[in-house]
Amino acid sequence: MATQQDQFAQMKKTVEARNYQQQRQLPPSSGAHPLPPSSARSQQPPPAAPAEQPTVDIPSIIPDSKTGLTYLRGKLLGKGGFARCFEVTETKTKSVFACKIVNKGLLLKQHQKEKMVQEIKIHRDLRHKYIVNFLSHFEDDANVFITLELCTKKSLMELQKRRRCITEPESKYFLRQIVQAVEYLHDEKHIIHRDLKLGNIFISEDICLKIGDFGLATTILFDGERKKTLCGTPNYIAPEILGKKGHSYQVDIWSIGCILYTLLMGRPPFETSTLRDTYRRIKRGEYTIPRDVHISTNAKNLLIKLLQVNPMIRPTAGEILRSEFMMQGFIPSTLPASVLVMAPRFDRPPNFGQSIIRTTAAPVAPPTVVIAPGNPLFKKPLGLANQPATGSSDGTASGGFIPPTAASVRSLAPSTAPHQQEPPALYCDMDTKDLMQNMISLRDQIRKIVSGKLPRTKDDDNAEDPSLCPLLWICKWVDYTDKYGFGYHLSDDTVGVSYNDQTKMILLPDAKSVHYIDKEGNESYHTMKHFPDELLKKIKLLKFFEQYMHDNLIKATDGRIPPPPSDCIARVPNMWTWFRSSRSVVMVLSSGTMQINNFRDHTKLILCPLLGAVTTLGSNKGMRTYSLSRMLEGGLSAELVERLAYALDKIEVIIGHSKENVSANVVESPAKKV
Incomplete structure (x- = not known):
């Protein structure tokens, strides 16, 4: 069997995730990576998802021949068309991790293999407290294994579904962590994530956020480079990607704006009943802030800046951190798991x-x-007459x-310091x-x-x-x-x-x-x-x-x-x-x-x-x-x-x-x- 280095060396060539929409189902199943709607394409069914990887093909004991470590497979954490993610325990230290397991038999096309290489190449070099820690990768005859930091509290997507909307202090707490991670990606690593969304932002045991899933990420090789790959998730995709005129770091800023809006309002800013209408609204920057939503002026102003159709006038990650929304008012240093x-x-x-x-x-x-x-x-x-049931x-x-x-109970309480002239936060309890x-x-x-x-x-x-x-x-x-x-x-x-x-x-x-x-x-x-x-x-x-x-x-x-x-x-x-x-x-x-x-x-x-x-x-x-x-x-x-x-x-x-x-x-x- 070829060594791991040989296997990945053969795959390395062009690392752009071209035509990535073939690898994930279109909405409503996952809503990821579609082509823009057109009169021709709208009549075509979405590409079929690959067959799911059967659990029986995944060993209960997973050896890493390169390091000599052995992992015991635990409960299933999640699954998709190409991979399953399990909780695994390293047998010597009893440390617990997440392990993403990809069936090689499902990587039939060359660009799918290149995408796998790209994801590993980018993620393994990242070290930031708000990015999922990449630990190792290895393979056997049937599967590729990627061990990752375990985030036990799922993702922001599940939080938002349960809570609908969150308070401004919470949104500041989460936004600061997301933006600090994105600033690291942009300024230090020259990486665009290109798929920032609630489902790709995971939550650790101590309620800290961790950005993950670098399957669509790409590296900017020189100043002014514009990427042309059509990729993203409909509710978070930037207008310049749909316009196919080239894009850069600013697409992540747009996605951050969509994330912040969704957390504060309880729904994505451009969501409609059809993909065509969603894309139309994105291209025109058409969204509303409901009058009955109690958010501060600083929050509204930041959303306006983040969701600018012209990417050149959106703020950088550093400018978001220095915005009035982030610099004024209360930001909790920690949050309890009950949030x-x-x-x-x-x-x-x-x-x-x-x-x-x-x-x-x-x-x-x-x-x-x-x-x-x-x-x-x-x-x-x-x-039992006097005993409790x-x-x-x-x-x-x-x-x-x-x-x-x-x-x-549904309560009102002040969410900012007394000196601020901001409306009280409405807690979205049911x-x-x-x-x-x-x-x-x-x-x-x-x-x-x-x-x-x-x-x-x-x-x-x-x-x-x-x-x-x-x-x-x-x-x-x-x-x-x-x-x-x-x-x-x-x-x-x-x-x-x-x-x-x-x-x-x-x-x-x-x-x-x-x-x-x-x-x-x-x-x-x-x-x-x-x-x-x-x-x-x-x-x-x-x-x-x-x-x-x-x-x-x-x-x-x-x-x-x-x-x-x-x-x-x-x-x-x-x-x-x-x-x-x-x-x-x-x-x-x-x-x-x-x-x-x-x-x-x-x-x-x-x-x-x-x-x-x-x-x-x-x-x-x-x-x-x-x-x-x-x-x-x-x-x-x-x-x-x-x-x-x-x-x-x-x-x-x-x-x-x-x-x-x-x-x-x-x-x-x-x-x-x-």
Whole structure:
């Protein structure tokens, strides 16, 4: 077998990724690297994606003959047409990395091999704290292996889908890291990335950004050189690329503008229902800033500069860092992991004044499902008459009364220092109407799958998409509503209680910080040692629930890992609504995540309407996450169809009770229990 150096030497010639659009599907599957629409091309179907690389071809033990290191293949992190990415563990040091594995058999064309060489050549020489660290590359007869820094918190794309839009302090925190990395690429390495987008900006364990995927990157060889390759992603592609007049570093600046706009507004600036219209708007620079969006003048001014059609008047990376948007106002030095699902608050530091806590809309109680006295499920065995019903990883539970719940919270708080004349940031938390719309969207997605004549598969491998896996789910729960309320324990060590009086209390993973939500949805923040006297009883009950779940339900661990100090107050989802049947407990968090714990086979089904994803979590099969859209394309197993049909029934219960009377106590008919 030829050596690695010989193999790559044979590939090295022209390294421009010409006609790269053949390597990735056109929208809506991935939306990457299309040709501009034309009357001729618009009638042609997109090029077929290559066959996916079967997992069986990838060894469980991966040796690097060059270094003598051996890697143990772990869970799948993501997949595409040409590659799969796995978590791997180096067997000697037990260090954990990401490993991108490319099937050589799929690199059939010369330009595909050249693109592979180019990506490795560019990425391996980069060293920056905000760029994914390239560790090594090697090969065997079948595959090319690239080991990379592992970014455990996915990418900005998943964050934006969950959050929709983020606050200005968060956007400054993220923008500074992106621009510092781009400044390094442009000024020190003379590299254009050419595919900057939310999905290519990864998030590390400590919530730092890392730019990755250099498959379209290119090097500027001399001053004034203009590249002509047609490449990029529709929502982020610069007008000069579409114009085919040559492009340079400024295309990355345009993409940064699209990223910032999307994070602040909740949608890309030029997105339309058709590719043709999107390109037309890009070429003309047509976008709007909605009047009801609360962003600062400095943010608007920076967006205007970044999204200039004329590339020569866009700012450089260094000029972005020196802009008023970045130089004025508060930028947090760190962010808690909770920002991946909910906006933090920035009004805790003394120099930021007192917190403003009020709801933005009249609260509406979410639907509540109640099993009435007299229903057989209401009765407990005599020995359990004064004991709480519980649920844990083993799925055990007993019947009980379901309490009403309060509305979720949508808050306003100042995001900048008092001396700045800027509007307060609107935290894009979901209110009851948003959550109900999510339930309707989830119902419609699952209906298509359950009612459609989709092919049945032996397994669900083709529909699997680990990048969509949930960040938070309910690990344990305890129903003590005959006295106090419903308690639960989240996967990040958060403990929450929904009290019978429709108030809520949350103990954060640091085991010190306490959030209290009153009946109207107003939030207040305390600690376990410092709180108002009127909360004393509820603090004691919170401790009781925490201790009970720790002693009786939670498996032994190494203890909590305290989060690092932060400039903000971390916020986590609360329990929006929940109910129980003879077969399961159904819980919905205020982030929109719905979870069904099956009492019979001890399986958890976690559904996320915002990501279009469903996750199964069982004691034997582990966690697997699937894309609903991929199910529609390739089918699914009979077992998963059955689980989704049951979930659809429970979603209909929530929606149906909402239409009747969202504030009423409603009895779930025994006929609906399956």
